Amino acid sequence: MKTLRGRHWFFIHLHCVLVGSLVDSSSLSSASHFQSVSSSVGNQAVLPCSWKPRLGDVAPSACHIQWTTPADTVFELRGEQKWQAEEFEGRAEVPEDRLGSGDCSLIISDVQIGDSGRYESFMVVDGVRSKKTRVFIQSVKLSVFDHKSLQSHSPGEDLVLDLHTRHSVRVVFQGRNSSEWSNLWMRGDEDSERLEKHPLREQLTIRKLKSSDEGTYKVLDEQGLAVSTVQLSVEERSTALHQIQENQVPADDAAKSSCSALLTLSVLVTSFQILHL
Structure with a gap:
C-alpha cells in the first residue's frame, strides 16, 4: 500500500480526539475468522460487514465506521464526514442509507490487483468515562484476479482488446515464435492506422490482423501488474471449415449405412408378414 496523504482537516481533528481511546482487544481476537471475497480487475467488490452481531440491534447515536488494512486506514465515515485513502479515491464507499440498519459493507469499485489483501472494519462508539472505544466488526480477505482468454481471428479482421480499467496504462506483445516482449501501446499515445483507443470505452482495437500479429497480448496497470x-491465433477460417467438413465425412457415411440397414430390415419384415398371411 502507498503511504496515505492528504487527510481533510476534520479527520485530523477526529484522530486527535481518539488518541488514548480504548480498543476492545477481546473483539480483535476474532480477526482470525475472516470472510473471503473475490473479484476480477475492473469489477466491483463488496466486503461484507454487519455491526449488529457485535453491538446489538440499537444503532449508535452517531455511526462512525472505519475500514483498515494491516498497513493503514482505507476508508472512514462519521455522519457526513468521509475520508478515503489516496489510492482508493473515488472507489471506496459505505452506503450511508444502509449503515443505520446495520450494514457497514465496504464497496470498492474498479478493483485492482493491488487491492488484494486483508481488510478489517471497526465501529467507534462511546466507551467508559466518555472515552471512545473502537470495536472490531469484521475481517475480510479480498482476492483480485486478472482476465485470461483465447481468441482466434482470420487475417484482415479486427482484434478488440479490453483494457478493463482506466488504470491500465500499457499493452505489451510477444510474438508466437519470440521470447521478447515489445511495447505495443501506452496510454496517451495517438491513434495510428492500425491501433485505435475507443474515445469512451476502455478498449483498444488492432485493425486488419496479419499472421505476424499472432501471439500473446498483456494489458498492464500502473504497477506493471497484468x-x-x-x-491470439490468426488463421484462415476456410481451412478450418474444410477440416471440419472432412471430419464429418465418416459420420455421414456411417449415417447412410445405418439408413440402408434399416431399409433392408423393413423390407424383410414386410416380406415375412406377407408369407405368413
Whole structure:
C-alpha cells in the first residue's frame, strides 16, 4: 500500500480526539475468522460487514465506521464526514442509507490487483468515562484476479482488446515464435492506422490482423501488474471449415449405412408378414 496523504482537516481533528481511546482487544481476537471475497480487475467488490452481531440491534447515536488494512486506514465515515485513502479515491464507499440498519459493507469499485489483501472494519462508539472505544466488526480477505482468454481471428479482421480499467496504462506483445516482449501501446499515445483507443470505452482495437500479429497480448496497470492476458491465433477460417467438413465425412457415411440397414430390415419384415398371411 502507498503511504496515505492528504487527510481533510476534520479527520485530523477526529484522530486527535481518539488518541488514548480504548480498543476492545477481546473483539480483535476474532480477526482470525475472516470472510473471503473475490473479484476480477475492473469489477466491483463488496466486503461484507454487519455491526449488529457485535453491538446489538440499537444503532449508535452517531455511526462512525472505519475500514483498515494491516498497513493503514482505507476508508472512514462519521455522519457526513468521509475520508478515503489516496489510492482508493473515488472507489471506496459505505452506503450511508444502509449503515443505520446495520450494514457497514465496504464497496470498492474498479478493483485492482493491488487491492488484494486483508481488510478489517471497526465501529467507534462511546466507551467508559466518555472515552471512545473502537470495536472490531469484521475481517475480510479480498482476492483480485486478472482476465485470461483465447481468441482466434482470420487475417484482415479486427482484434478488440479490453483494457478493463482506466488504470491500465500499457499493452505489451510477444510474438508466437519470440521470447521478447515489445511495447505495443501506452496510454496517451495517438491513434495510428492500425491501433485505435475507443474515445469512451476502455478498449483498444488492432485493425486488419496479419499472421505476424499472432501471439500473446498483456494489458498492464500502473504497477506493471497484468490486468489481462490474451492468446491470439490468426488463421484462415476456410481451412478450418474444410477440416471440419472432412471430419464429418465418416459420420455421414456411417449415417447412410445405418439408413440402408434399416431399409433392408423393413423390407424383410414386410416380406415375412406377407408369407405368413
